[in-house]
Amino acid sequence: MNxxxxxxxxxAPVKQCAQQSLIVVMSDIPNDLEALASFSMLAKAYCNTHAGAEVLLNIASVVEQGGIWIGESIMQKLLGGAVLEAPQIERAMGKWSKVLTGREFEVAKAIAIGLTNKEIALKMHITERTVKAHVGAVLDKLQLKNRLQLALLVKEG
Structure with missing residues (x-):
């Protein structure tokens, strides 16, 4: 790749051509930001290109069974603190969508399917700036750190 x-x-082109494919991203120099970006584009796994055969077989097994292969450092970032506060408990109980406006809910669903702000703006007939405002509001209301956490939450609930 380039x-x-x-x-x-x-x-993006891979996702368009092979919408039903299970995408595994491999990197010579893996890093958390690239991993998060990969997962936000609906990749099912992210790993080092130098991973051993046993690790690759484990990744294939997890992905084939419908799971996601996430490295430990990414998992720690996604989980954040271990103490659940009231908003986190509500999210865990599936009540997260009730705190969002209709538009914020639409934006959250669009993020969950991997759309960019530009794509969301086109789809919803609003400006990219408005999308950014909605994304910020959603992340604030749900006390999330990033789009990946939001996508995982939407897909769970």
């Missing part, structure tokens, strides 16, 4: 493009730019 190293001058972001991971999202590299995965």
């Amino acid at each position: 190293s001058n493009q972001t991971i999202a730019q590299q995965l």
